[in-house]
Amino acid sequence: MSVAERERPLGRGTTYLLVAGDVLAIVLFVVLGFRSHHIQVHYLANLIRVATPLLAGWFIVSVFTGAYRPTAVLGEFMKRSALTWIGGILLGLLIRGLVLREGFIFTFMLVTLAVTGVLLLGWRLVYFLIISGRSPSR
Numbered sequence: 001m002s003v004a005e006r007e008r009p010l011g012r013g014t015t016y017l018l019v020a021g022d023v024l025a026i027v028l029f030v031v032l033g034f035r036s037h038h039i040q041v042h043y044l045a046n047l048i049r050v051a052t053p054l055l056a057g058w059f060i061v062s063v064f065t066g067a068y069r070p071t072a073v074l075g076e077f078m079k080r081s082a083l084t085w086i087g088g089i090l091l092g093l094l095i096r097g098l099v100l101r102e103g104f105i106f107t108f109m110l111v112t113l114a115v116t117g118v119l120l121l122g123w124r125l126v127y128f129l130i131i132s133g134r135s136p137s138r
Contacts, residue, residue: 014131015068021127025119026054032115053099054116057092058084074128081124089116 030051062068067084071077089112097104 015070018068018124018127021123022058022120023055025123026058026116027051029112029116029119030054049100050096053096054089054092054112057090057095058088061088061091072132074132077128078121078125081121085117085120086113089113 027047030047033050034046062084065080065083065087067080069080071080090109093104093109093112096102
C-alpha cells in the first residue's frame with residue numbers, strides 16, 4: 001500500500017463524526033459513573049465539571065498522537081487511538097485532581113482506564129471499519 005493510500009483524507013465530515021463519537025464515549029463514561037454512584041443533584045453542572053478535564057486531556061494528547069490524522073491502516077489508527085486513550089485519560093485524571101482538588105484514588109484510575117478503553121477503543125474500531133468499508137477480518 002502506497003503512502004498516498006495509507007494517508008488518504010477521509011473528509012472533514014468523517015473527522016467531525018469521529019470527534020463527536022469520542023466526546024460521546026467520554027460523556028457516556030461519566031453518565032455511567034453517575035448512575036453507579038446514584039448522583040442526581042446538579043446533574044448537568046456535575047456532568048460538565050467531571051467530563052471537562054477528561055475531554056481536555058483527550059484532546060490535548062490527540063494533538064501529539066495524531067489521533068485525528070487520516071490513515072487507511074487499521075493498526076496505525078488503533079495504535080494512535082490507544083496512545084491517545086492512555087495518555088489522554090491519565091492527563092485528564094491529573095487535570096481533574098488538580099482543578100477539582102480531589103485526591104488520587106488508584107482503583108478509580110484503573111476503572112476509568114478500563115471503561116474508557118472499552119468505550120473509546122470500541123467506538124474507534126467500529127468507526128474505522130464502517131468508514132473504510134472493511135470487515136474485522138480484513
